[in-house]
Amino acid sequence: MINSFPPFVNSQTEILILGTMPGIASLKKQEYYAHQRNHFWKIMYTLLHNLPISEKFEEKIQLLQANKIGLWDVLENCERKGSLDIHIKNQKENDFETLFREFPGITKIIFNGKESHKYFLKKFGQIEGITYYVMPSTSPANTMSFENKLKIWSTCFE
Numbered sequence: 387m388i389n390s391f392p393p394f395v396n397s398q399t400e401i402l403i404l405g406t407m408p409g410i411a412s413l414k415k416q417e418y419y420a421h422q423r424n425h426f427w428k429i430m431y432t433l434l435h436n437l438p439i440s441e442k443f444e445e446k447i448q449l450l451q452a453n454k455i456g457l458w459d460v461l462e463n464c465e466r467k468g469s470l471d472i473h474i475k476n477q478k479e480n481d482f483e484t485l486f487r488e489f490p491g492i493t494k495i496i497f498n499g500k501e502s503h504k505y506f507l508k509k510f511g512q513i514e515g516i517t518y519y520v521m522p523s524t525s526p527a528n529t530m531s532f533e534n535k536l537k538i539w540s541t542c543f544e
Contacts, residue, residue: 388413389463393485394447395456401494402456406502409469417443418457423526429539460505470527471501479509496542499523
C-alpha cells in the first residue's frame with residue numbers, strides 16, 4: 387500500500403491542482419513531481435514567470451501558494467506496481483468534503499491528467515461552485531512535447 391502526501395493548501399488557495407498518486411521518484415524524495423523528466427515544475431515556473439526552477443521543494447510550494455495555488459492528490463492510498471495510474475487498485479480517495487469545508491475559497495480544480503479526473507468524478511461528481519479543468523499529464527509517460535503541454539496548461543491561467 388502506498389500513501390499520498392498531505393495537501394499543500396492554505397486560506398488563500400483558489401486553485402487546486404490534483405494528481406492521482408505520487409510516482410516512485412516522488413514517494414522516494416517525499417516531494418510532488420520529483421521525477422526529473424516530469425514537466426510539472428517547468429510548466430508552473432514558466433507560467434508564473436519565475437524561472438529558473440528552484441531546487442528546493444519548499445520554495446516550489448511557496449511559489450504556488452504565493453499565486454493562490456494548492457497541490458494534492460485525488461487518492462489517499464492505493465496499491466500500485468510502478469508509477470503508472472493504470473496499475474492502481476484498491477484505492478481510497480482523500481477527504482475532499484472536509485478540505486472544501488475548511489478552504490471555501492477553492493473555485494477551480496486543475497486535474498493533472500485524465501486519470502485523476504476520472505477517480506475524482508467517480509467519487510465526488512461535479513461540485514457546485516467549482517470549475518474543473520482536465521489537463522494533459524505532466525508525467526514523462528505522456529509523450530506530448532513540453533511546448534504542447536505548456537500551451538494547453540496555459541489556458542487555465544488566462
